[in-house]
Amino acid sequence: MDMPSKRRTLAAQAAARGPLPEVPVELLDQLVKGPMTPTEVQDLFLSLQKAVIERAMSAEMNLHLGYRPGEPKPEGQTNERNGASGKTVLTERGAVRVELPRDRDGSFEPILIPRHERRFTGFDDKIIAMYARGMSVREIQGFIAESYGTQVSPDFISPVTDEVMAETIAWQSRPLEPMYPVVFFDALRVKIRGDGVVSNKAVYLALGIQSDGQRDVLGLWVEQTEGAKFWLKVFNDLKTRGCQDILIAVVDGLKGLAEAIHTVYPRTTVQTCIVHLIRNSLDYAGWKDRKLIAQALRPIYTAVSEETARGALQAFAAGPWGAKYPSIVQSWQRAWEHVTPFFAFPPEVRRVIYTTNAIESLNMQMRKIIKTRGHFPTDEAAIKRLWLALRNVLAKSVRSTFDWKRAMNQFAILFDERFMLARG
Numbered sequence: 001m002d003m004p005s006k007r008r009t010l011a012a013q014a015a016a017r018g019p020l021p022e023v024p025v026e027l028l029d030q031l032v033k034g035p036m037t038p039t040e041v042q043d044l045f046l047s048l049q050k051a052v053i054e055r056a057m058s059a060e061m062n063l064h065l066g067y068r069p070g071e072p073k074p075e076g077q078t079n080e081r082n083g084a085s086g087k088t089v090l091t092e093r094g095a096v097r098v099e100l101p102r103d104r105d106g107s108f109e110p111i112l113i114p115r116h117e118r119r120f121t122g123f124d125d126k127i128i129a130m131y132a133r134g135m136s137v138r139e140i141q142g143f144i145a146e147s148y149g150t151q152v153s154p155d156f157i158s159p160v161t162d163e164v165m166a167e168t169i170a171w172q173s174r175p176l177e178p179m180y181p182v183v184f185f186d187a188l189r190v191k192i193r194g195d196g197v198v199s200n201k202a203v204y205l206a207l208g209i210q211s212d213g214q215r216d217v218l219g220l221w222v223e224q225t226e227g228a229k230f231w232l233k234v235f236n237d238l239k240t241r242g243c244q245d246i247l248i249a250v251v252d253g254l255k256g257l258a259e260a261i262h263t264v265y266p267r268t269t270v271q272t273c274i275v276h277l278i279r280n281s282l283d284y285a286g287w288k289d290r291k292l293i294a295q296a297l298r299p300i301y302t303a304v305s306e307e308t309a310r311g312a313l314q315a316f317a318a319g320p321w322g323a324k325y326p327s328i329v330q331s332w333q334r335a336w337e338h339v340t341p342f343f344a345f346p347p348e349v350r351r352v353i354y355t356t357n358a359i360e361s362l363n364m365q366m367r368k369i370i371k372t373r374g375h376f377p378t379d380e381a382a383i384k385r386l387w388l389a390l391r392n393v394l395a396k397s398v399r400s401t402f403d404w405k406r407a408m409n410q411f412a413i414l415f416d417e418r419f420m421l422a423r424g
Contacts, residue, residue: 042094050096053089056112061101064108079105089118090144090152127157128164131388165380168387172219176243180208181411181419182352183218184250184273185257188367190382191375192222198375203366203386204234204254208243209352211419213404217390218243222379231260239264247415250353252276253335267418271353272338274301281328289321293328296321300332306343348407349414366390 031044061081066074073080084099102108109115130140137154144152184207192201206218218238223230231254238246246268251257258270278297282290296316303309313336316322317329332339342350366386376382411419 046091046094046096049091050098053096053098053112054100057098057100057110060110060112061103061108065103079103079107087113087118089113128388131164131385164384164388168384171387173241176218176238176241177208177210177216178242179211179245179247179418180216180218180243181211181247181408181415182209182250183207183246183248184209185254186252187254190222192379192382193375193377201379201382203382205366206234206238208246211408213408220383220386220390222382228256228259231257232263235261235264245418247411247418248341248349248353251338253280253338258338269341270338271341272335274339274342274354277301277332277335277339281331284325284327284331289324293321293325297328301339301342303343306340309340309343345414346410348403348410351403352407 031048036044062068065079065081066077069081080103082102082104084101086097087100088095088097098113100110100113127140130143135143137157140157141152141154185204186207187202187204189200190203191198193199202223204221204223208216208218210216219234221230221234221237246261246265248269248271249257249261249265250271250273252273253276261268261270278294278301281297282293285293296319299312300309300316303312313329313332317326322329342353345353366389368389376385
């Protein structure tokens with residue numbers, strides 16, 4: 001992120017927080033009596049934080065008991081203050097020792113710092129942010145020790161990250177829109193340990209384009225191998241959660257997907273991602289030939305009709321590149337059934353379904369996590385990490401799909417009541 005963008009982000013965060021309470025000048029004059037070193041400023045902040053926490057906890061106790069220190073107890077009240085107990089709390093500025101009030105019968109349940117809690121508000125978010133960026137528990141331990149001068153155990157960190165799984169499960173089972181004009185399906189490989197052996201598994205991601213053009217990640221699924229049985233489970237899951245129709249499914253030649261989607265959504269058009277097909281074609285070619293081959297393939301996917309496209313493919317096959325790289329021709333021929341729907345759509349819709357680039361920016365974030373971790377201990381650990389990476393991306397501002405208004409009008413004409421009824 002460049003500096004201007006970062007400044008805008010920080011400014012937006014400050015604006016969202018709202019104005020901070022004013023600190024009396026007299027108090028500042030008492031606290032700051034001259035130049036201060038960074039260490040002195042840090043100690044002052046910790047002292048203030050300690051004082052504010054203890055005062056806020058005392059106010060909680062007042063509310064719990066129904067009277068302030070020195071005031072008479074309410075009639076019939078038997079519970080009363082019972083001194084204080086020391087507790088070390090980890091804050092965003094370091095560890096601080098605070099004295100927390102106790103009551104006689106032990107019924108006080110503090111809100112600011114709950115019982116058995118040793119992290120002050122906001123610190124869990126820092127742990128989760130580090131975890132989301134691929135840091136291991138050991139690495140987070142080291143960061144906390146270096147940044148806050150405090151040693152913490154894995155038992156301190158793990159419960160925070162474990163809470164993410166509950167959030168992930170809730171997200172994975174949330175209700176969906178009744179119709180998505182376009183859903184992109186893509187997969188990436190991760191290494192997951194099971195029964196003492198590390199094996200490659202596929203993590204599948206579904207990115208839906210809503211009727212207003214906004215993106216929505218519909219779910220993450222982990223599977224050892226792909227196939228019609230697995231994809232049937234995915235689509236049944238989507239339908240159970242409320243998605244009753246998908247107009248166009250854009251795929252990367254995923255085996256068994258077309259059959260499975262037509263079982264659950266018989267009217268869905270399955271479209272092969274053209275850019276993926278081009279990339280797969282270039283994998284067969286030598287490095288020096290790739291640019292020229294990409295130019296030679298262009299007449300195929302930019303053709304105005306299926307008939308013209310088929311003629312362009314035949315011309316490529318009969319030309320020098322087809323003779324040198326017959327595997328490229330075969331890859332297009334194998335995928336042709338799910339390439340041809342592309343040519344029936346107007347340019348506005350073609351631009352939307354041309355590529356799964358919309359989903360690849362999400363995958364890029366997840367690949368960073370995969371590369372950092374090497375392998376995951378369980379499926380749940382992989383899903384948890386990847387969901388956090390997704391959440392970071394989705395928390396940022398999301399643009400509508402390119403020129404969606406024009407594409408939306410085309411969808412309304414092409415799919416008529418299927419598109420309009422779902423929009424209400």
